[in-house]
Amino acid sequence: MSLHSFVTRWWAGEAGTAGTVLNAALLPAEWAFRGIVRARNAAFDRGVLRAEDAGVPVISVGNVGVGGAGKTPFAAWLVARLRGWGRTPGIALRGYGDDEVILHRELNPGVRVATAARRVEAARELAAAGCDVVVLDDAFQHRRLKRDADIVLVAVETWERHPRLLPRGPWREGLAALARADAIVLTRKSASAERAREVAAEVGSAAPGKPVAICHLAADGLVALHGGAAESLSSLAGCEVLAVAGLGMPRPFFDALRQAGAVVEEDAYPDHHPFTAADALRIVSRAAGRPVLITRKDAVKLRELIGPKPIVWVLEQAVRIESGGDALDAVLRRALAART
DSSP states (O other): OOOHHHHHHTTTTTTTTHHHHHHHTTTHHHHHHHHHHHHHHHHHHHTTSBOOOOOOOOOOOEBBBBBBBBBHHHHHHHHHHHHTTTEEEEEEOOOOOOHHHHHHHSSSSTTTEEESSSSSHHHHHHHHOOOSSEEEEOOOOOOOBOOOOEEEEEGGGGGGOOOOOOTTSBBBSOOGGGOSSSSEEEEESSSOHHHHHHHHHHHHHHSHHHHHHEEEEEEEEEEEOOOOOOOOOGGGTTOOOEEEEEOSSSSHHHHHHHTTEEEEEEEOTTTTTOOOOOHHHHHHHHHHSSSSEEEHHHHHTTTSSOOOOOOOOEEEEEEEEOOOHHHHHHHHHHHTTTOO
């Protein structure tokens, strides 16, 4: 078992005795992390640390966990929503390499994407290029850039009433952080609609008065890594596949494939893993002739590394707002109106 797989299982409570020992040993580290996060947020809340203005409306899409909430596909949906309202959005991100930029450009053809360590510089670059609203990807904790709306995503599959923070768990901040949100969007991939409604009630209690929407990031078909005809999910029924995922929380991806009927062997890598030629050879060898299933996020890195064999399918996702859409739209319109 890789270190990443072990950590994922440990955070999910599936690491047995080793997990119990680590939970106890790392409790002081979690307390220290909580203290640092609390102090930093207090400094911004009291004006000791100040946010910079980009000059145009800024809408942040972020989360309170280390990954797996679907920020990128949701940000793409948000950009399409804004374009449908006649706006000219741009996307600003910290950037973990060219692959993230490529992914956003594939999901949002014709939309400007800018990266910078100081995201205010990326936002100002977009404003200077004619964008009249900036969407920040993965920026809830990046408080140095003033924003007009904070949309916080919470994955239904990893929701906890009493979350553990890093390093003992996958949360960056505790539930109190939801008070900073302008809207909370619960995303579900493999979780049921009923479970999403249960979590919505719990989130509503944890963050009273905040709009809560539910978004289904639905598995929506398969496309070939190197082009060609698409396939329906039904083609996976009874099929043995190797599922490869470089995600912070890969479990919902694997579960979605199983729900489609596939017999899945899991091959998990750390989030934002920089796949190499050696990784590609390993994947091909491990597949042993079976189809390989990957995410679009990993497809932009593996496309140049894996040839036409084995068959590699990319799982497509559809973003469907199941409830709370009107309240979410109202938050977005207020953010846009704040600068007019």
